[in-house]
Amino acid sequence: MNQATTFKPPVTVALTGASGAQYGLRLIDVLAAAGHEVWVMISKAAHMVIATETEISLPAQPQRLAAALVERSGAQTGQIRCFGREDWMAPVASGSGSPSAMVICPCSTGTLSSVATGASNNLIERAADVAIKERRTLVMVPRESPFSPIHLEHMLTLSRMGVVILPAAPGFYHQPSCIEDLIDFIVARILNQLQISHNLMPRWGEASS
Ligand SMILES: Cc1cc2nc3c(=O)[nH]c(=O)nc-3n(C[C@H](O)[C@H](O)[C@H](O)COP(=O)(O)O)c2cc1C
Numbered sequence: 001m002n003q004a005t006t007f008k009p010p011v012t013v014a015l016t017g018a019s020g021a022q023y024g025l026r027l028i029d030v031l032a033a034a035g036h037e038v039w040v041m042i043s044k045a046a047h048m049v050i051a052t053e054t055e056i057s058l059p060a061q062p063q064r065l066a067a068a069l070v071e072r073s074g075a076q077t078g079q080i081r082c083f084g085r086e087d088w089m090a091p092v093a094s095g096s097g098s099p100s101a102m103v104i105c106p107c108s109t110g111t112l113s114s115v116a117t118g119a120s121n122n123l124i125e126r127a128a129d130v131a132i133k134e135r136r137t138l139v140m141v142p143r144e145s146p147f148s149p150i151h152l153e154h155m156l157t158l159s160r161m162g163v164v165i166l167p168a169a170p171g172f173y174h175q176p177s178c179i180e181d182l183i184d185f186i187v188a189r190i191l192n193q194l195q196i197s198h199n200l201m202p203r204w205g206e207a208s209s
Pocket of ligand 1: 015016017018019043044045046048049052107108109110111143144
């Protein structure tokens with residue numbers, strides 16, 4: 001008899017076209033390894049960034065993208081689901097869909113602006129709008145340098161709505177020895193916000209083993 005596999009609660013991960021695709025890809029892998037269902041959206045610009053910054057080749061078509069991410073992360077079949085830019089029937093498109101925490105990582109200043117103003121022009125923006133109206137956890141990981149007053153005002157607006165603004169600005173006090181250590185610094189911070197336990201790096205004040 002076929003028994004449906006049950007995963008831990010879904011987490012939505014959206015990659016947009018800011019530099020730092022590795023943060024979002026690593027987050028997907030870690031969430032899958034922790035047993036969570038992962039709902040993924042990758043913007044067109046994010047695909048360009050992935051192609052520029054990594055040697056990872058990912059198809060754009062949602063089913064094929066899901067298969068590629070499952071293979072990459074070693075997740076189980078069905079554990080990672082992907083949704084396209086205008087997949088308005090996806091659960092994340094409506095407040096009546098199954099709830100999930102959402103992370104936009106990395107978050108472009110374009111998506112930051114759209115979410116701050118409620119544009120909902122694509123599924124990523126709509127899912128963030130739903131997360132805000134439903135008072136669900138939404139973590140946004142912007143990357144730009146320097147930030148303009150426009151970016152800063154959008155971040156303040158969103159922060160006042162309860163959105164967690166978690167800039168892609170890794171610390172160095174854990175003495176990173178490679179890029180992966182810097183990536184895990186940010187991924188660990190995101191997991192802390194989602195209240196998902198991990199051993200990517202020790203919490204401050206706890207000894208590293
Ligand atoms: C290689 C590359 C790097 C980029 N880096 C950034 C960045 O760090 N921050 C940012 O806000 N936009 C960056 N952009 C520009 C965004 O991708 C662009 O504004 C895009 O319209 C964002 O669309 P999206 O939010 O739908 O993904 C980058 C684009 C490319 C191709």
